[in-house]
Amino acid sequence: MRTTPTNNNNPLGKVYLVGAGPGAVDLITVRGAKLLEQADIVFYDALVDPEMLALCPQAEKIEVGKRCGKLSSAQQFINKRLVDAAQKHQVIVRLKGGDPMLFGRADEEIQALKAAGIEVQVVPGITAALAGAASIQQSLTLRGVSRSVAFITLAQGTENVAPGQPISNPSADTLVYYMGRKDAARIAQQLIEQSPNQHSNTPVQILEAVSTARERLWISTLQELAAGKADQWFDSASPALIMIGEALRTSITLASDTAEEKIDECLQKAG
Template sequence: MSSHVPGKVVFVGAGPGSADLITLRGARWLAQAEVVLYDALTDPTLRELAPHALWVHVGKRGFCDSTAQTQINALLVKHAREHAVVVRLKGGDPSVFGRLEEELEALAQAGIQSEVVPGVTAAIAAAAAIQRPLTRRGKGRSVSLTTAMTQAGELHATRTADTEVFYMAGKQLAALARRLQQAGWAPDTPVSVLSRAGWPDQLHSDHTVATLPQASLLHAGRPSVVTVGAGAAALRGVNKPSGAEVPLPARSPLKP
């Protein structure tokens, strides 16, 4: 019988958008990786941190027919049995709509060690990009992160917190507006839409629940984060930043 000891799988949150949003711990694990299984929305520049690793694309977008989850689970187990360090590179934070549960369970059942390195999730990146704190003293005491679409293709909208952030809602903004009103949000409630959060070409627009359908064409075909309620309101005296106006470095963001 083989005495080979299985390797370790490290789930690394790459953050949303540009490569330099990854954490230092995540970058260090990438540098040690022999195999990297990466998501569709991770920055290709991150390959500079693991140039000698085998990079395997296992991208998923929503519930469409990308790489099957069972196949990803099998690949994680296979590579962990053959290599010392396997990195599962996920966009944003692995624990937020990243299907982390299934992959952790598959590794546990196979007796393979794992570790999770957190990352910046899209809701936080969107709030930072437009300088709209998700919590506000006295009027924004709670935040809810929600996926707008269910696996069955149903659109859901809730009002369970002072600030609601909806992921993966870009294709359904008009329908989301109707659902928000049905959930009890007033038509004049502020709504912020930011697509491709964390990337140089991120795009932001302000609306109300009533005017949210107008954002459909502006953000068409782009991964979007929709913030509703206290965290979407503009701050007094603060100009709205534009990601397109931020000068980008000529060199790689991963090099000093």
């Protein structure tokens, strides 16, 4: 028998903004998974793995995700649907990729819900940058090398961006760009030209489909990225994460050493 939390003093339902994590189904938090099991209705992003929806077979499931260059739900429409759902259901889950509070437009949904007198709770999730660092087994900070990290996206709603708006230059030691695929070469060029912390030989690692079975890794330098060398590598169907900084050099060195060891081993066997 399924039970759902209720509020006897408020006939309206409660909305939970739940982080789905970076992609892998088993990286959602225990709290998030339990809420999916209790949900009456789930509004989910386009990047949420369909297998994760198996955690809420009892719920009505509605896709409201956004994909760059594709038909998607307007944010105001999503806000209204959440408010409307709280008039009919007790447990409403808004399932967002990664963490709801990072590049997820959670503020707009929270404000719309509060304005309607609807209780809302945020359940954090693992953001892609941290899952990416775990995947390559390299910290984004490194003693004596990197004491700061910036998470950046160039993607903005068209209502908030002026035509020809330039890319700002973050001053952090390690930079992680979300949704930067189409601007990858331009990002690298501008960093080489203008950033005091980055140069042409700065390590770059690009991860696609982080934490999933489809995960792919591209390792190079800012100079190679600026030259467009990653453009043909990208898979347009998968989200990409661009990580830049000296802290990543350790993992690149280790990867290179491992490759050389395998080559030496093969030569010895052949000999």
